[in-house]
Amino acid sequence: MMNTSNTNALGIIFPNAYDELVPELTSERLMASIPFAGRYRMIDFVLSSMANCGIDNVTVLVRENYFSLLDHLGSGREWDLTRKNGGLNIFPPFAQKNMRVYTGRVGMIATIMSFLKSQKEKYVVMSDTNIAFNFDFKALLDTHIASGADVTIAYTKEELPDSIMNSEELNKGRYYTLDLEGDRVKKIHINSQEPGVQNFSMNVYVFEREKLIKLINEAFMGGGVYMERDILIPQLGTLTINGYEYKEYTARIGSLKGYFDENMKLLENENLDALFGKNPIYTKIRDDNPTRYVNGSSAKNVMVADGCVIEGEIENCILFRGVKIGKGAKVKNAILMQDTVIEAGVNAEYIITDKKVKVSEGRELKGTDTFPIFVAKKQVV
Amino acid sequence: MGKEMIAMLLAGGQGSRLYALTQKLAKPAVPFGGKYRIIDFPLSNCVNSGIDTVGILTQYQPLVLNEYIGNGQPWDLDRLYGGVHVLPPYQQASGSDWYKGTANAIYQNLSFIERYDPEYVIILSGDQICKQDYSDFLRFHKEKGAEFSVAVMEVPWEEASRFGLMVADENGKITEFQEKPKEPKSNLASMGIYIFNWDILKKYLVEDEEDPTSENDFGNNIIPNLLKDGRKMYAYRFSGYWKDVGTISSLWEANMEVLDPENSGINLFDEKWKIYSRNSGMTGHKINAGASVENSMITDGCNISGAIKHSILFAGVKVEEGAQVEDAVIMGNSIIKAGAQVKHCIIAENVIIGQNAVVGQMPEGEESGVATVGPGVYVGDNAVIGPNAMISDNVKDGDKQ
Numbered sequence: 140m141m142n143t144s145n146t147n148a149l150g151i152i153f154p155n156a157y158d159e160l161v162p163e164l165t166s167e168r169l170m171a172s173i174p175f176a177g178r179y180r181m182i183d184f185v186l187s188s189m190a191n192c193g194i195d196n197v198t199v200l201v202r203e204n205y206f207s208l209l210d211h212l213g214s215g216r217e218w219d220l221t222r223k224n225g226g227l228n229i230f231p232p233f234a235q236k237n238m239r240v241y242t243g244r245v246g247m248i249a250t251i252m253s254f255l256k257s258q259k260e261k262y263v264v265m266s267d268t269n270i271a272f273n274f275d276f277k278a279l280l281d282t283h284i285a286s287g288a289d290v291t292i293a294y295t296k297e298e299l300p301d302s303i304m305n306s307e308e309l310n311k312g313r314y315y316t317l318d319l320e321g322d323r324v325k326k327i328h329i330n331s332q333e334p335g336v337q338n339f340s341m342n343v344y345v346f347e348r349e350k351l352i353k354l355i356n357e358a359f360m361g362g363g364v365y366m367e368r369d370i371l372i373p374q375l376g377t378l379t380i381n382g383y384e385y386k387e388y389t390a391r392i393g394s395l396k397g398y399f400d401e402n403m404k405l406l407e408n409e410n411l412d413a414l415f416g417k418n419p420i421y422t423k424i425r426d427d428n429p430t431r432y433v434n435g436s437s438a439k440n441v442m443v444a445d446g447c448v449i450e451g452e453i454e455n456c457i458l459f460r461g462v463k464i465g466k467g468a469k470v471k472n473a474i475l476m477q478d479t480v481i482e483a484g485v486n487a488e489y490i491i492t493d494k495k496v497k498v499s500e501g502r503e504l505k506g507t508d509t510f511p512i513f514v515a516k517k518q519v520v
Numbered sequence: 521m522g523k524e525m526i527a528m529l530l531a532g533g534q535g536s537r538l539y540a541l542t543q544k545l546a547k548p549a550v551p552f553g554g555k556y557r558i559i560d561f562p563l564s565n566c567v568n569s570g571i572d573t574v575g576i577l578t579q580y581q582p583l584v585l586n587e588y589i590g591n592g593q594p595w596d597l598d599r600l601y602g603g604v605h606v607l608p609p610y611q612q613a614s615g616s617d618w619y620k621g622t623a624n625a626i627y628q629n630l631s632f633i634e635r636y637d638p639e640y641v642i643i644l645s646g647d648q649i650c651k652q653d654y655s656d657f658l659r660f661h662k663e664k665g666a667e668f669s670v671a672v673m674e675v676p677w678e679e680a681s682r683f684g685l686m687v688a689d690e691n692g693k694i695t696e697f698q699e700k701p702k703e704p705k706s707n708l709a710s711m712g713i714y715i716f717n718w719d720i721l722k723k724y725l726v727e728d729e730e731d732p733t734s735e736n737d738f739g740n741n742i743i744p745n746l747l748k749d750g751r752k753m754y755a756y757r758f759s760g761y762w763k764d765v766g767t768i769s770s771l772w773e774a775n776m777e778v779l780d781p782e783n784s785g786i787n788l789f790d791e792k793w794k795i796y797s798r799n800s801g802m803t804g805h806k807i808n809a810g811a812s813v814e815n816s817m818i819t820d821g822c823n824i825s826g827a828i829k830h831s832i833l834f835a836g837v838k839v840e841e842g843a844q845v846e847d848a849v850i851m852g853n854s855i856i857k858a859g860a861q862v863k864h865c866i867i868a869e870n871v872i873i874g875q876n877a878v879v880g881q882m883p884e885g886e887e888s889g890v891a892t893v894g895p896g897v898y899v900g901d902n903a904v905i906g907p908n909a910m911i912s913d914n915v916k917d918g919d920k921q
Contacts, residue, residue: 177804178820216593408806408823415803424594424799428788429554429819429832431779438813444804445555445819448789458804 146193148262148280149225149348152185153244155202156267156342160303163395163513164493168207171199171268173392174476174494176405176414177457178444180211181268181392183218183422186227188274190218191418194264196225198254200247202232217421228254243364248355255352263351265344271390271401273417274343279383283345288381290371292317292324293343295385296336302394304332315340315367317382324380327372341385388413399491399511402457402474406440427460435466451481465500472508490514522637523602525658525715527571528629529562530622531646532579537767540894540912541868546578548646549585550771551851551869553778553788554817554832556797557588558765561651562644563595563604564795569654571642573602575632577625579618582608594798607632621736627725638718643738645712649774649786650762651793657715657756664692666754667720668746672708673762683709684739686755694753697743708755711762714738720751761785768910772866772890775832775849779815800835800852810841826856834869843873846882857901864907865891874901874917881907 154171164173171182182199189197197220201208208229215227230251232241241247244265248255255263262283264276274293283291294317303314317338318326331337344366346354354370363369371380388410390401404410414420427446432438436449443449446461451468458464459476465483472489475481479492482500489506493516498504502520506512514520535547542550548559559576566574574597578585585606592604607629609618619625626633626643633641640661642654652671661669672686687696687706698705724742728734734741746753761784765771777784788795802821807813811824818824821836826843833839834851840858847864854871856862862873865880873879877899880891889908893899900917909921 406806408808411803411806419801420803421801426594426794426796426799428795429817430805431789432813432816432818434815436813438807439811440807440809442804442806443818 146277146280147260148194148264148276148345149258149260150185150189150194150197150276151248151263151265152182152197152199153247153265153267153342154182154199154205154208157269157392158204160269160393161395161398163515164398165204167204167516169201169204170392172205172207172211173398174459175271175390175392175398176402177442178460179271179420179422180208181271182208182211183420184271184273185266185268186212186218186220187418187420188272188276189264190220190421192274192276192280194276195220195222196228196258196260198228198230198251200230200251202242202247205229205231211423213423217423219421230254241364243369244366245355245358245363245369248351248366249359252352252355255348258348261348263344263346263348265342265346267342269392270341271392271414272385272387273414273420274385274387275417279343279345282383283381286322286381287379288322289347289350289378290380291345291383292380293341293383293385294338295341295389295391297339298334298336299331299339300391300393300397302397313365313367315342319382322381322383324375324382327367327375329368329372338382338384341389343385387417390414395491395513396509396511399474403455403472405457406442406455411442425460430458436464451483451485472511474511493518496520522639523573524638525571525640525642525654526573526575526602526633526636526638527562527566527642527644527654528626528633529559529566529574529576529644529646530625530712531559531576531585532619532625533647534580535647535766538771539768539910540892541768541771541866542581543894543912544581544584545895546581546585546646547766549588550765551834552649552765552771553775553795554834555800555819556788556795558649559585559588559646560595560795560797561649562646563592563597564793565650565652565654566644567596567796568793569652571654572597572599573636573638574604575629576604576606576646577619577629578606578608579625582606588798590798595796602636605632621741622738623725623728623734623742624736626721627729627736630722630725633718633722641716641718641721643712643714643716647766648711648762648764650711651760651786651790651795652713652758652762653793657713657758660756661715661754664754665752666715667717667752668743669715669754669756670694670743671711671713671758672755673711673758675707675709677704677707680704680707680709684712686710688755692754692756694747694755697739697747699739708757710739711758712738720746768866768890768892772849775866776830776847778832779817779830802835805833811839821853826858848880851895864888865893865905867893868895868897870896871899872897873899874903876901877903877905879905880909883907 158165220227316331430447433450437452439454443458444460450466451464461478468485474491480497484501487504489511492514498520531548533547535542591598597604685698685706763774781787805822808825825841826839829846831848836853839856842859843856850867851869857875859876860873894912898914904920
């Protein structure tokens, strides 16, 4: 456990950001509540990282499809965010006359302006939930404070994934890349098509709270929608905007295929250690019993959560909590979410099953390496 | 408003027959079944039976137990009125005393019970593995119009003389109590679980305390006194799984029975009667490419590269390549290094078994002892630990014990 003394920053999380990149998984939920890595939801990573760094005043700005997230978060106890001062705040959109549901950060932050003004923390840390990480926000804050910058943006150095570059729909998930001179951000590109390694923004930002309030107010009054397009890019000359390279492990969800691959990467022990080894990642407790391997089962290169019963064969799989694998069933290269039931004799490869899917006895279900089959929530195959 | 029934859980037992496992741990805090501790069973039974007020009487090595119970949240026992309370002996104006016996432990906490003014008090034992619906037991108690009821199990006649026995008529009314008799008149063994009407409990505890010759024990003093006075006493037959895990071999056996829920009757996979526990918060367990796992239970945080057969692994256990684990109970965060052989044994928490070390052996003929390695012990490379061994200190490389 790292330093958990209070940090002089509050957190704002945007759980709906990039919902549109994985329509299969977000038809009934949002990015933040997509199950990941066997027993977590995407929001667990940013929420735990914040809690571990002493950021214990965290606001989640939900927009739509958020029932599953409310159920998951509850009062925030699992993340130690049930606090009298601060703690977890979930702000649903105002259902009020003459108010619309905002899609951009500017409008969304504007809806909590009176809350933001009344807080005491000096800094604000913002994040989306499409990246699983074990982020040391304290180091980011320290760097931000030492640099004297107005804004710090965390980024990774990586090639842009095909899935978002070649997206058919222009509006599918706005993403940002940075041109840097030293640490200073010189240019912010929207939906860049540049090949090769880019400074790929994580959409993790640090602002001074007072400054953020001023910038958002100005932009909102002027009809601004997107923080990057309507605040940061126009003011690159006047604001000091710094980049902060994040070098630790990240798993960024950009498509269903990307989701499959990022899960599978965690079957490598060094990746698993890199993501989970540093500080604990908390999640909602289900009180499952340990997983039981019954006689005649076999398991090779798998990550399995509690509450499963394995009677068949599994290889290169991620099993979430409460999955049942029937006798004689063979499942390879698969991600099986909570309470999936694979009945006896099933033969399945390259599949992703959402929660509570049932694959009936003897069925054959085969996707491919490049195109895993997805079975939606509660479907019976 | 008074509570209908509150529970008092006797958790002071030293568990001296568990030796190395309980040197720094109260018996109810001993890990069990992959992710539980023994006390999870009575606590989960309480909350599943609708009892929301539990006093836990601790005395011996309470540190781990206290921390584990905390505010009772994992069992849903963090309540505004009621909830779980750990009750160690405390200093009183008239002096302080350790709990002298089971009855005295409750006597010293009469004021705790008074706060809730219950109609009934159920006395539970913190060292048994049992899934029981106490609300059925209470219904029986009320239907019989009893003042005292005791849960009993039918045991084989040839083993009856090892138990405290209730002799009862066809109606369940208790007529006689025999403590470990040579010639048993009954095969109904007391499970050490009692329901008292609160006024009766209070009266008899106060009277017992005034008797200087009393051992202040429920079995030896309170029950005989109730009988003597002709109180309405009934025996409630329980037929589910019940195991006193007071010895190394019974603890090992009960763990092995968890692996065979179809036949043993202990099913931890029952959605309707969940056993709650404090969570390790680790990731899902990982079974690597070269590993093999047969008929075992594995929980969060384990990382397996060796061969696991008919074993129970607790959270965070690592088994390296070429290691063999069979008929073993391996508690939290222990590491079995490459090539080690760990068989027919109990390995406590935070143990390291060195490379190619051998711990325990599968039963051969007469020799069927369960080797035990206590918490935090380091067993050196190539060391050999025989069956029946009880290890509580580090073992050097190559040593034999």
